[in-house]
Amino acid sequence: MDVAALAYVVVKAQDPASWSSFGEAMLGMSAHPAGSGIALRMDERAGRVFVERGENDCYFASGWELRSAAEFEAAKDRLRTHGVAFHAASEAELALRHVFDMVWFRDPSGNRHELSYGYRTGFERFVSPAGVPGFVTGDLGLGHMVLPAPQIDATRAFMMDVLGFGLSDILVHRPAPGIEQRIDFMHCGNGRHHSLALFEGEVPSGCVHLMFEVGSLDEVGRAYDRMLAQGVRLMATLGKHTNDHMTSFYFMSPGGFAIEYGFGGRTIDWDHHTVFESTSVSLWGHDFSVGFGADEQAALADAA
Ligand SMILES: [Fe+2]
Numbered sequence: 001m002d003v004a005a006l007a008y009v010v011v012k013a014q015d016p017a018s019w020s021s022f023g024e025a026m027l028g029m030s031a032h033p034a035g036s037g038i039a040l041r042m043d044e045r046a047g048r049v050f051v052e053r054g055e056n057d058c059y060f061a062s063g064w065e066l067r068s069a070a071e072f073e074a075a076k077d078r079l080r081t082h083g084v085a086f087h088a089a090s091e092a093e094l095a096l097r098h099v100f101d102m103v104w105f106r107d108p109s110g111n112r113h114e115l116s117y118g119y120r121t122g123f124e125r126f127v128s129p130a131g132v133p134g135f136v137t138g139d140l141g142l143g144h145m146v147l148p149a150p151q152i153d154a155t156r157a158f159m160m161d162v163l164g165f166g167l168s169d170i171l172v173h174r175p176a177p178g179i180e181q182r183i184d185f186m187h188c189g190n191g192r193h194h195s196l197a198l199f200e201g202e203v204p205s206g207c208v209h210l211m212f213e214v215g216s217l218d219e220v221g222r223a224y225d226r227m228l229a230q231g232v233r234l235m236a237t238l239g240k241h242t243n244d245h246m247t248s249f250y251f252m253s254p255g256g257f258a259i260e261y262g263f264g265g266r267t268i269d270w271d272h273h274t275v276f277e278s279t280s281v282s283l284w285g286h287d288f289s290v291g292f293g294a295d296e297q298a299a300l301a302d303a304a
Helices: 016-027 069-081 091-097 152-161 215-228 292-303
Strands: 003-014 030-034 038-042 047-053 058-066 100-108 110-118 144-148 168-178 178-188 196-199 208-214 236-241 247-252 259-262 276-278 282-285
Touching: 003 016, 003 110, 003 144, 016 030, 016 038, 016 047, 016 208, 016 215, 047 091, 058 069, 058 100, 058 144, 058 282, 069 100, 069 110, 091 100, 091 276, 152 168, 208 215, 215 236, 215 247, 215 259
Parallel strands: 003 047, 058 110, 144 196, 168 276, 208 259
Antiparallel strands: 003 058, 030 038, 038 047, 100 110, 144 208, 168 178, 178 196, 236 247, 236 282, 247 259
16 A cells, blocks of 8 residues: 555534634635535645534544555555454545545544545635745645654554555654653655654644645745734744754644644655654754643643
């Protein structure tokens, strides 16, 4: 199985309208009614972020794309071979995600993954309400996300052995003396440095962060201005990551997880890549103490 790319993500919201205004005014995507929720467009596809009405504000599912019906059938065979219980999408789910077919299942840490093939769209030109010229998507997929993986070894093995992901590199997060949490960065069948990362810990919102990539530093800076103007909470200052070279900053979303907004992520030739461990998160910047760090301090205080 060769997962081609991250095609879409699904989030749940008590009030999908909160994502409509955030998606347009902060992210620069265009919002469109979709069932009980909304679809956020960031390119020619009918939606890349699907917001469904739910009882909680949270991340819900990661939508991985296969290239053909044959690969879709082969993927289902592989799930069966590995004894993974999977579920066929309902007609309503297929309509909302704008795909030909889809199955979903959970990884060993409980994250919901959806495998699909074929997409439907009118190919209307993407017009950003915030004037964003475009997002880096296409063959690289919509971006990346970091998912909670308390069972990180089993979850990594699942992503590699069942879904065919590869390991890009690792990082060990040390939020306090004596506490170590690994982050495994993983790629699928395209050059994006990572489409998925696994974080060794619990995250109530179901996601650590979701990354969207724009084409220039100016577009990152303009998003920073929009964050300040709209009173959106900063989660990490501007910085450049050691592993994927993304220059980015982080802010809070209505889903209770952070958004990374960046540019300049590098693409990798996987035939000439060697796995490594980064001993620092960033080449410069990315002060996580302003947002994530504050949450961690509160959590440590609660636990004490
Ligand atoms: Fe990221």
